[in-house]
Amino acid sequence: MRGHPALKILRGAHLKPSIDYSELADADDRKIQRYLELSRNLSWSRFGRRIRFYAPSFLPYKNPHPNSTLPPFPSISVTGSNCSLNCSHCRGKLLETMIPATTPDQLVAVCQRIKERGGVGCLISGGCTHEGSVPLEEFADAISKVKHELGLTIVAHTGLIKNQTARRLKEAGVDAVLIDIVGSDRTIREVYHLDATTEDYDNAMTAVERAGIPLVPHVLVGIHGGKLEGEFQALQMISEHHPAAIIVIALIPVRGTLMESVKPPAPIDVAKILVAARLMLPSTPVVLGCARPTHRHRVSTDMLAIKAGVNGIAFPSKEAAELAESMGLETSFSPMCCSQIYVDLTKERYDATESP
Incomplete structure (x- = not known):
């Protein structure tokens, strides 16, 4: 399958000529090892042999507010569970897991409660308009x-x-903007039920950059029925901008949605996108984000991510943390959102230069 349709877009000037992305897309368990090593070595050469874990669920954090029922970095929905798009993979179900704050006063009140209970920040999200x-x-x-x-x-x-809106958020002091970048017009229509194109996503990234807010694009692997569709093109679009970091996440089939019976993307497919992200943007932090399947799938995905040399993992499996240590990686932990990896890496580099 040398002419893999998802890879046709990738034969442009933005990519290293020595990398065959068609081969990467079709790589089996044996061939992927070569790409994992290439990605890992490139990452270590740019960022050092270190990895940052975000809010790992298996570690006993020292919480100054032990009676708090809020995580240190919760998600808030400004629309409650309402969304005009009713995307096939969500149907508003994911919004139900967030704290509702549908008025400005409610948002301030929720944030005050987060602060009082030892929180360090929050993700402000919500359902989309038409x-x-x-x-x-x-x-x-x-x-x-x-x-x-x-x-x-x-x-x-x-x-x-x-x-x-980007200018208003900049004036308000927003620390970073997260956008799920979709690289397939068909996915935009059929999954997101949105009358838009990939150009609209490109324009959104431009708006954030013009406003001067750190841009942290997300790539959702397997969003089109669990298969790779526009993920490589999404990365190519991102590579034409200057993201502060890239977050790779994976489809979680949610009960009550049109995709509840869909098989999630294979861990090896998630690894291929992690590798492609590193090769396309070698100096940009790459993180395996919190949204991904659990249990054995998570263990397999996490271990492949470690082997790919990712800079961070949100809620890593115990097995992944052990693998990182066995590989001699310097590990650190944070209760923050993984989108803040670019801040953490900058601070670590500064601290290193200040050390005697």
Whole structure:
């Protein structure tokens, strides 16, 4: 399958000519090892032999507020469980796991509670409008209040953000913007039920960069029925920008959605996207994000991610942490959102230069 359709877009000037991405897309368990080694060595040469784990569930964190029922970095939905798109993989079910705050006053109150209970920040998200954007502009003043009075780290999941909203979020002090980048027009129509194209996602990234907010794009592996469809093209789109970090996540079939019976993407397919992300953007931090299947799937995916030399993993399996240690990696832990990897790496480099 040398002419893999997902890889046709990748034969452009942005890619290293020595890398055969068609071969990567079709690599079996044996061939993938060569790419994992290539990715790992490239990562270690740029970032050192280290990895950062985010909010690992198996480690006993020292929480100054032991009676708190809130995680240190919770997710908030400004639309509650409502979403105009009803995407095939979500149907608003994922929004039900978030803390609802549907008015600016409610948002401030929720953030005050997070601060009081020892939290360090939050992800502000929500359902999308028919145009594919999360309605955040009306919450800009509330976000500004939270930033200036509470000092929380605020990351925003925006969808197809426009220039004006991006400027408002910048003025409010948002620390980073997260956007799921879709690289297939067919996926946009059939899965997201959105009248848009990949160009709209490209424009959203441009809006964030023009506003001066750190951009942390996400690539959701297997979003089109568990198969690779536009993930490589999404990475190619991202490579034309200047992201602060790249987060790779994987489809979790959710009960009550049109994809509840879909088989999630194979761990090796997730690894292929992690490898491609590293090879396309060698100086950009790459993280395996929190949204991915659990149990054996997670263990396999996490261990492949370690072998690919990712810079961070959110909620890693115990087996992955043990593998990292056995490979001699320097490990560190954080209760923050994994999107803040670029901040952590910058701080680690600064601390290293300041050490006697």
